[in-house]
Amino acid sequence: MQSPHQTLGMSRRALLLGAGATALTAGAVSAASATTASASTASASTTSASAGSASAGSASGAAAGGSIGSAAVAVPSPDTLPLTGGADFPIGLFWPPHPYASTAERFGEIKNAGFDFVISGNYAGDGNIFQYQLGLARDAGLKMLISDDIQIRNMSRWFSISDTPSDFLSVTPAEASALYIRARDAYGPFSSLAGFNFYDEPGAGWFATLAKALSISRELAPQLLPYINLFPSDDASYYRSFVDVVKPSLISFDRYPLLSEGREDANYFHNWAIVRDAALHGDIPSWVFIQTLAYNNHREPTAAELLWQVNISLAYGAKGIQYFTYWTPEAARGEGFGPALITVDGERTSRYYAAKQINTTWLHQVGRELKPLVSETVEHANETPLPNGTVGFTPTNLVSGITGDAVVVGTFRSRDAASSDRWLLVANRSHSARARAVVSVNEQTVGSIGTFQPARQKYTPQRVAPVPISLAPGAATLLKLTTK
Template sequence: MADSTLSRQTFLRLGGALGGALAATGMVAGGASAAPRPRVPAPRASGGPLLEGGEFPIGIFWPPPPYQTTVDRYRQIVDAGFTYVHSNNYLFADWQIQQHALRIADQVGLKVLVDDDDLRWITRNFRISDDGGPFTLTRDEAETLVRQIVNRYAPTRYWRLRDGRLLFDGGTGDGSIGWALDGADWTDYVFEFTATPLPTGAGGYAQAGWAFRVQDERNAYVWIIGDRDTGGGNGNLTRAIFVDGAPQVTTVQLPFPIEPDTAYRVRTEVVGTTITTSVDGVVVDTVEDATYASGSVGFREAGSESALFDDVVVTAADGTVLLTEDFSGDLSAWRTPGGGGFESYAGLHVFDEPGVDKLPDLGVLLDIIRTVDPDNLPYVNHLPGFDYAAAVEHLDPEVLSFDRYPILESGEDGGFFANWAAVRAAALPQDIPTWAYIQSVGYTAHAVPDKDDLYWQINVALAYGCKGIQYFTYWTPDPARGEDFHEALIQPDGRKTPLYAASAEVNNDYLAPIGRQLLPLTSTAVQAANLAQVPDGLAAFEPDDEIAATSGDGLVLGRFDGPDDARYVLVVNHSRHEQAHAALTWGSAVTGVATYDPKKDRWADQRPGDLAVRLKPGRATLVRLTR
């Protein structure tokens, strides 16, 4: 750890929030402990933007150091086709530095897996158990600390989908509006929806707000129904006309109560300057106002207010349906409100290369992170040759990630294929995506890779069903570390090496597009064809009704099922040094063949007969078979 004093100080600041709980756990002196309780695994997290966005994750380890964490440097990362970074290289030394990196990443569209120093301190110094003991945190204490860590980085999301409805849960003190991306030019229309005010907020009141003719978050009409009694035991309708964030407010008594947890069908019609509102078919208000003549529709809550919304329909004056939304899918049609944090935050880099004995504690910690932060990725990476089955058993990870660097000065690491086979065998039955690091730096006994080596490592990984590629390293670690790292993509002084241009080609022209094709596919086999000696970790090709025969130079065949009932074959040149000329003869079950062109991002049907392939070193072609 780069600065243990800082880590302890920061951790103790966190610990102070526990009100002396660390002493009670036996850190200072043995004392009474909470009764043990069994671990209840939390469901896997969604994986957040790195798993849900439809783009193939391409990451870097060892980004620019703190003094080089600038917009220009991060744009270089984006230009080279990377989608996210691990925030190490001393960025972890201080959470303010982490936030600086996240602000930079926000500006250029990168995602960040945060390597937090306080989380490092927890994982390296404490057990997590309710059975007590020295240097032990209870699960509740660990959750308190994790929540504080996550709250430094995670974006505040007031909108969430719950059981096919929109939950608008809280807002800023001034109020927050989310609105449809379409509609800036809508003029006269009817805005209908179902609203369920929830009993949250100071004083226990419940209310639900909606917005129309929205210009932006500070300029819109906002109408609100609520249960605050304005006399006679009935609810109220509040009209707020926001101009530059300042509202003109009028409250109207409704002819009936508004009950918490009760759904109401709301209809607001805007025609010219006339605004008419109905609730459950009863016209409750008509008013004239000319502040805004056009704009979109949305919803609004403030502070701790909360409501559910559903079944949105917007209809133009001529009857044209402008918008429908039942919240059964996602929120991509809406500008959702936020209240701080960083959109670039993608999750926590929890641990790199743990031992097997560390897995039980990490399993508990990952459960805690999923409970606190279910929308992002809790990430752990594993050693080469690790017990990956144990990692799956204890962690039930969102991704199974590992590193093994095969480009040696003396040739290739003979265990590379077998290592991949072990990772695949552990992950595939549990439907866990596999991620891998590829070598992009020279160091002790390891050669500096070239472009062919990048292609070869990536294509071998893809053949085994890999769903995410990470480069080790991006920035060359400083020679002062004494580890003999040299010539990664960027030199220690900031100069680009030839590997930077190579990675930009590989990522942009090949990996990103072919990765999108491969993400939804399921690996069914990884085979060696035309090789006199089959490496450990590869099965020897055997003819079947899809591929009847192969000939020519050595190939690795990654075979896949697709969601469209088609079958796929990634045909990889086994050599990273020599071109491969080979042919595949199709079996009796194949009725059509197409090949994928990553540069053009399109499929091309092939003529009947054998498929001849000419592959440069390390290259591959993706084939789709119709049965």
């Protein structure tokens, strides 16, 4: 399905990412073979043709799977990889400072705002620039996902991977492996390298080649995260196929719900629901981008609307939050981009400070609680009519009722099957008005209730009785129900 944010057949994010398509590779990278050199030369003129339709990837002519040749390659657990693994909740950004603004001070500014990783872009396509930024990220305590347009994109986006040399616009598995090795060896010495950005918003026809590309990555660098971000879509089969065919380490998507004239995207929750289902199906983390700026037919978010996007995503089971964008794309890129967290001229906006507060006082803390848990249900309480793709609240043996204003309730369980405890993230359905609700529990089954205090990173116990909740616009609270 075509993204509602596409322009001339390419999405807004793809247009931004394409900025570095003709950049030079790192000086540390050896010269490419004749085959790869000719492929790189051709890539600039064939980008749109190879990426524009869901059927483009069919040229690979080989079945998808987690193997290179005939040798099976194990899919690492997300728990063992950068960003998806560990206790900390990953917070990232897209469109970082451009090369001229890539300084220690600027990368420190990113870290101080509570970000953990950077997805490269904003005209940083040259290998030497990547290495320079990786050094800045290392010194600032940040990780990076590198969008390498010559090595990685030639094996995963501009060309398909095929065992048949005569296939049009393809590289062999051996050539794809050689491309990956050059990127790995150029950037791998930097401890800040988290992994590579293989493809932004692929059509389903590319899934076979992406499966092979990820298998190559896992064979040659199992310690690195292979990252792919998907289109917004209301087609559940698109996400389910991605999980089944590509066997990704996570599922990431972007859909920006804050439209002009105060409207919301009517299918935002529906899209989240089917991504959540696909993530649970594959037992992998789900990540999402949140909207930080105005662009064509979309409004500039308030601080409460930034928080609302974060908390709705957490309620739907998000295990990673990414901001689109950090630095503001300049006017020449089109689509009417307004100021993001940092303006085109490098000035901080009010949304920078809002994001900093969200990241450092709430998201890191509550995310650390939610990251190891499994999303069990997500329900909308006290909302009529229900938005498309949502379900209303149903009483359980632990929660007997939720009354008051409209809230979105995500229920989570431990991975330990022996535990019957539950966690409830109760998020304000509104990003413009305060919500007051009451959560009633079954006193026969609930032994204790704790309210999470992010500043102390502890749960404050309270009497086992109806829990009154008051939420500012866009805000949320986390409850822990310990069973008897």
